[in-house]
Amino acid sequence: MPGGVSYIQDLVIDGSEITSQSIGDKSLKTTCADADTIEVSSTTGKLQLKDAGSSKANGVGRADMSKFSGMWIQGTLTASDAAGGVFSAENTYGTNLAVLRVVIQVTTIASDTCTIDIGTAANATTSAATLIDELDVRTAAGVFDNIDDQGTLGGSCLKWPSGEFVNASMASGATAGLVGTYAIYALDMN
Numbered sequence: 482m483p484g485g486v487s488y489i490q491d492l493v494i495d496g497s498e499i500t501s502q503s504i505g506d507k508s509l510k511t512t513c514a515d516a517d518t519i520e521v522s523s524t525t526g527k528l529q530l531k532d533a534g535s536s537k538a539n540g541v542g543r544a545d546m547s548k549f550s551g552m553w554i555q556g557t558l559t560a561s562d563a564a565g566g567v568f569s570a571e572n573t574y575g576t577n578l579a580v581l582r583v584v585i586q587v588t589t590i591a592s593d594t595c596t597i598d599i600g601t602a603a604n605a606t607t608s609a610a611t612l613i614d615e616l617d618v619r620t621a622a623g624v625f626d627n628i629d630d631q632g633t634l635g636g637s638c639l640k641w642p643s644g645e646f647v648n649a650s651m652a653s654g655a656t657a658g659l660v661g662t663y664a665i666y667a668l669d670m671n
Contacts (some may be wrong), residue, residue, distance in 0.1 A: 494602035518542070550573050551581070551589040553663040558585070558649070560656040567597050567656060568663050569605040578641040582666035583612050583627045585649075591619045592658035599627070599649045601641050608650035610634045615652050618659055641667060 517539050520531045543553040554570050557579040561567060572578055583599055597616050600609025614632030616625055628637050641647060647665055 491564075493624070513655060538579035548576070548578065548642050548667065551666060551668045553664050555662060555665055558587075558659055558661040558663060560591070560659040561649040562656055563606070564608040564650045565602070565605045565648035567651065567659070569616055569646050569648045570665055571605065571646050572641050572643050572667075574643065574669065576669050576671050577641075578667040579670055580612065580641045580647060580667050581637075582664075583647065584664045584666075585613070585616065585618075585620050585661060586663075587622045587625070587659070587661040589658060590622050590658035591654065593619065593655050595619045595656055595659065597649050597650040597656070598639045598652040599635075599647065601639060602646050602648050603645045605646050605648065607646075607648060608652070609634055609648055611639055612647070613649075615617075618656070618661075619654065621643065622661075 519528055522529045525629050530537045530589035546552045556569050595618050598610035599613040600611030603607045614625040627635055
C-alpha cells in the first residue's frame with residue numbers, strides 16, 4: 482500500500498475511507514436511493530426518507546412499515562361460506578398486537594342476502610365477531626370498518642395474540658359474487 486492508498490481494480494481506499502466513485506452498483510448512495518422512498522439529502526449528502534410530497538405518493542409505503550410504528554396487513558376478499566373463508570390473516574410477528582382498525586372495501590356485492598363477521602380466533606377456521614358483527618355485504622358496495630360498522634358484538638380495538646388469526650366469515654346467507662379487499666391496522670405495544 483504505497484502512501485496508504487490501496488487499489489483493487491476501480492476501488493480506491495485511502496486509509497480507511499473509500500474515495501473512488503466506482504465501487505459497484507450495490508454500494509453507491511445514488512443507486513440505493515430509488516427517488517420514491519429514499520433520496521440523498523442535498524444538504525447533508527446522507528440517505529434519508531423521501532418526503533411524501535403534495536400527492537402523498539412518495540415515502541415509505543404501508544407494506545414496509547414496522548409493527549412498532551403501526552402496520553397495515555392487506556389482501557383480497559374471497560367468496561367462501563366456510564368459517565374464516567372470506568379472509569384469514571395470522572399474527573406471525575412474534576408478539577401480541579393491538580388491532581386498531583379493520584377496513585373492508587366491497588367492490589362487488591354478494592349475489593344474495595349475506596352478512597359477514599370479523600374477529601380474532603385461535604385458528605384460521607373459526608368464525609368470530611369481535612371486530613365486526615354481521616356486516617351486510619349485499620345491500621351496497623362501499624368502505625366499512627370496525628369503528629362505524631362494528632355491529633352489536635364488534636369492537637373498536639382488540640388484542641391479537643401471537644399465533645392467532647383475524648378471520649372474516651359468512652355469518653348469514655351466501656357470499657357468492659362478493660369481491661373486495663381488506664386491510665388490518667395493527668400495532669405492537671411492546
